[in-house]
Amino acid sequence: MTNRLASALSPYLRQHADNPVDWWPWCPEALAAARAEGKPILLSIGYAACHWCHVMAHESFADAATAAVMNALYVSIKVDREQRPDLDKVYQLAHQALSGRPGGWPLTLVLDPEDLTPFFAGTYFPPVPRHGLPAFRDLLERVRAFFDRERGAVRDQNARLRAWLDGFDAAAPAARRADATPVARALQDIAARFDVEHGGSRGAPKFPHAGEIELLLDEAAHPQGAGVSGAPAPADCAAMARRTLEQMAAGGLHDHLAGGFFRYCVDADWGIPHFEKMLYDQAQLLPLYARAARQFEQPGYAEVARAIAAWLDAGLGLADGGYASALDADSEGEEGRCYLWTREQLAAVLDPDAAAAAMLRFGLDHPPNFEGRAWHLRAVRPLAVVAATLQLDVDEAQRRLERARRALLAVRDRRAAPARDDKRLTAWNALATAGLARAGRLLDDAALIAQADATLATLRRLAWRDGRLRALADARADGEGYLDDYAFLLDAVLELLRCRWRDADLEFALALAAALRTRFEDASRGGFFFTAHDAEPLIQRPKPWLDESLPAGNAVAIRALLRLGHLTGDIDCLTAAERALDAAHGVFDRHPQAAPGLLRALRDAIAPPLQAVVRTDAGSAAAWLAAARAAPAEVDAFVIPEDAAALPGLLAQRAARAGGVAWVCAGLSCREPLTTPQAFAAALREAGARGRPGRGHPPARP
DSSP states (O other), rough: OOOOOOOOOOHHHHHHSSSSOOEEESSHHHHHHHHHHHHOOEEOOOOOOHHHHHHIIIIIIHHHHHHHHHHHHEEEEETTTOOOOOHHHHHHHHHHHHHHSSOOEEEEEEEEEETTTTEEEESOOSOBBBBTBBOOOHHHHHHHHHHHOOOOHHHHHHHHHHHHHHTTTOOOOOOOHHHHHHHHHHHHHHHHBBBBTSSSSSSBBBBBOOHHHHHHHHHHSSSSTTSSOOOOOOOHOOOHHHHHHHHHHTTOOOOOOTBBBOSSSSSSSSSSSEOOOEHHHHHHHHHHHHHHHHHHHHHHHHHHHHHHHHHIIIIIOOOTTSOOOOOSEEEEEETTGGEEHHHHHHHSSSHHHHHHHHHHHHTTTTTOBTTBBBOOOOOOOOOHHHHHTOOHHHHHHHHHHHHHHHHHHHEEETTTTOOOOOOOOOHHHHHHHHHHHHHHHHHHHHHHHHHHHHHHHHHHTTTTTTEESBBBBOOOOOOOOOOOOHHHHHHHHHHHHHHHHHHHHHHHHHHHHHHHHHHBBBBTTBBBBBBBBSSSSOOOOOOOOOOOOSSHHHHHHHHHHHHHHHTTTHHHHHHHHHHHOOOHHHHHHOOGOOOOHHHHHHHHHOOOOOOOOOOOOOGHHHHHHHHTTTTTTTTTEEEEEEEEEOGGGGGOOOBBBBOEEEEEEEEEEEOOOBBBBBHHHHHHHHHEEEOOOHHHHHHOOO
C-alpha cells in the first residue's frame, strides 16, 4: 500500500511511497493537519542521490515499528531539497543555530505546528544507539514528550530562534570601498589552508570548490589582490589552481572510464569518493577545465572538459531535452559497487597488452584501495611513466590505455546501474547551459555550443511560462522559480550570445533581468532574496551571499547584470548590481573566503573586464567571429550581424558597416572603433597581455 508520495514529481519522494510512514509532501493540507491534530511536524529533508538518506530510509522509514511511532506522534513531511531549496536553506540555517554545527542530509527536524519553527534538529539517526547518536525511535518518543510537557519552554526557544533568524542578514552593510582588500584576504586564507601535495584544502573530506579555483585563475591572469601585503603572488595562485585541477583529474574524484566527477572524496588525497554524480558539479568543472586549458595552454585539461561534456549527454541526458539531476551513489544496495574492479576482472576483460598498461596506470599493482578488497580507479602513474615501464613510445601506451578504457566501460555499462534522479531542475540545467557554452567558446568546439543551445531551448519550452520561470522544467510542474533559476539562466543566455548572436536571446535576457529585479530585489537594502516577493512565507527569507555546492545566486546575478548593463547601457541593471555589491560589503568584512563568487563580482566592478561589440555584414562575419573567439578567456565579445533587429539602448547606436566595425570598452570607457578583424584581434591580445585596461566601478545611482 502506498502513501501520499506515490504521485509526487520528485523521484526522491517516490522512493518513500511504499514506506509504512504516513508521509505528507510539504503542502498547506499537511500543515493544517498538524495544527488541527496538535501534533509536532517531523520534517525530513534529503535528495535522491544521498547515500545516508537511503541508509536512514532502509533502517527506520521502512521499519514498521518506527513508522508506527512516527504516525502516532507526528505529522511526517518529506521534502526533496533539490525541488524545495528554499525550505532546505531555511532549515539548514535553523539546524546550525540549534546544534552549533553545520547540517547536511538527511536533515531531521521537529517543528512546532503553530509557527513552523524547529525546536529540535539533527541529521542522520541510527535505529539503535551508535557512534554517540541515540536510537531514532527513542529520540522520537523523548522529543514528543518534551513538546507535550514543556510547551512554554518550546515557545520561548522558538521566539529566540526566530529573532536570530530575522537578524541573520539584517546587519547594516559595511562602508563601500572600491579596493581588492577582501580579495586579498580570501587569497591569503586559500593559501594558508592549501594542501601542497594534493591540492585543494588540507584534510578530509575534499570537495571540488570550483569558485575558489576560478578566483585563483582570475588572480593569475589579472592580479588585483596580489598588491596587498601577505597575499599570494599571481604565480602562486596559478600553481595552486593547477595543482588542484591536476590532482582532482588524476584521483578517484574523476571517473576515468566514462568522464565526469563524483561529488566529493572522503579522504585527503582525492582517493575514494562518495559516488554520487551531480549535474551541478559537472556544470561548474566543465568550463573550469576548459578555461585552464586555454589559460595554461594545456591540452590535457581540454580532454577532461570534453569528457565531462560527453558524460553529460550519455549519463544525464534526457530524451526530451536537458539533463537529469544526479546519479545515485548506490547500486544493488552497495555504495560504489558499479565502479569497483578486481585484478581478475580486468584480466578477464582485457587483452594482455591493454591489461598491463591499465594495471600500471590505475594502480592495481598496489594494495586494494577500497575496503581492502577492490580498486576504485585513479591515475596512479602518468602516461609517460607507463610507457617507459613497458618500454613503449607514448602513443602506443595511449592506444593500449584507450583500448582498456573502452573495454572496461563496456563491461561496466552492463552492470546494474545506479538509479538516476530524472528531475530537470531549471537552475542546474541553466548552470550546465552556461558551462557548455563557455567551454565551447574557449575550446572552439561547435558541438559543445550546440549542446548548450539545445538545453536552452528545452528550458524556454518547459520552464518559462507567462513571464515567469518554474523551478522544475516539467510541463506538469507549477513550483515558482527561485533566485538561482533566474540568475543562472540569465548568465547562460549571455554566455550563448558570446558564442553566436540571436535577437530572441537578447530579448529573453532582458526579460529575465527585469523579472529578477522586479521579483527578487531588496528595494530597501540592496541585493536579491532567494524567494520571490509573492512566494510562500517561511520562518526566514534567505538572501544568499556565500557559495555552497552551487555558486551564490547574488554573485551570479551581480555579474550577469553588470555584463548586460554594460552591453546595452541599461542603467537599471548596473544600479541593481551596484546596490547588491553595497549590501555585500558586510559579507566581505566578515568572511570573504566563503564568497569567491562575490569576490569575482567585486573584481569586475573594480576593474571591468573588456567588452567588445562587433557589427558586421554576413560576408565578413566569419573573420570577426574567429578574432573574437581567439580573445583572452575573460573578454566579453559579441558579434552582431547587420540584420539584427530593434537593438536596445547603447546597441542601437552601434550600426553595422561594410566590412565590419568593433567597439572595445572597459566599463564606461571605450576606445576608438576598430575597422578590421586584424586590428581587433591585436587590440584584444594586447589587452590580455597587459591586464584589464581600466579601473572603475558601476556608475553612481541616479
